[in-house]
Amino acid sequence: MSVPLYQAKAELFRTLGHPVRIRVLELLQDGPKPVRDLLAAIDVEASNLSQQLAVLRRAGMVTSYRDGPLVMYALSTPDVADLLAAGRRILGAVLTDRDGLLGELRADGPDR
Known part of the structure; x- marks a missing residue:
């Protein structure tokens, strides 16, 4: 059974309900960035950033890929x-x- 559209929209907006997630999305507007650059631009612990990136990935708002040793993130x-x-x-x-x-x-x- 599919989720009603209003419920899916509510989930999307809940995903945006964290300042670190918003900041990540803002930073990615200029193009893909490696995790180390995101970490340098956002004053959070690496584990916290990792958790927030995982939430954004699960929601389909960002994608990740490897570029050599770097893990890159981009807006989906x-x-x-x-x-x-x-x-x-x-x-x-x-x-x-x-x-x-x-x-x-x-x-x-x-x-x-």
Whole structure:
């Protein structure tokens, strides 16, 4: 029996619910990177990075391959970068709306 689409989407977004995973995906937007470069760019223990990469692999958001002695990671599809860009746009809109609301509240004074 297949999983309903809404449940699959929820799983996808749960996968994105960790800052290290988001940072890995951001770093991979520029192209494949070896684990050592990811580790140098993210301030986490190697075991933690390994766990987060495994979660991203299982979710199908990244792929891994060997390049000689290096284990390389890459985004599985350019759509992952598009999703990150959409998240950035949404955050920008939400924060802009909040800033606008705050400005309105301050302009209206304490009684309104």
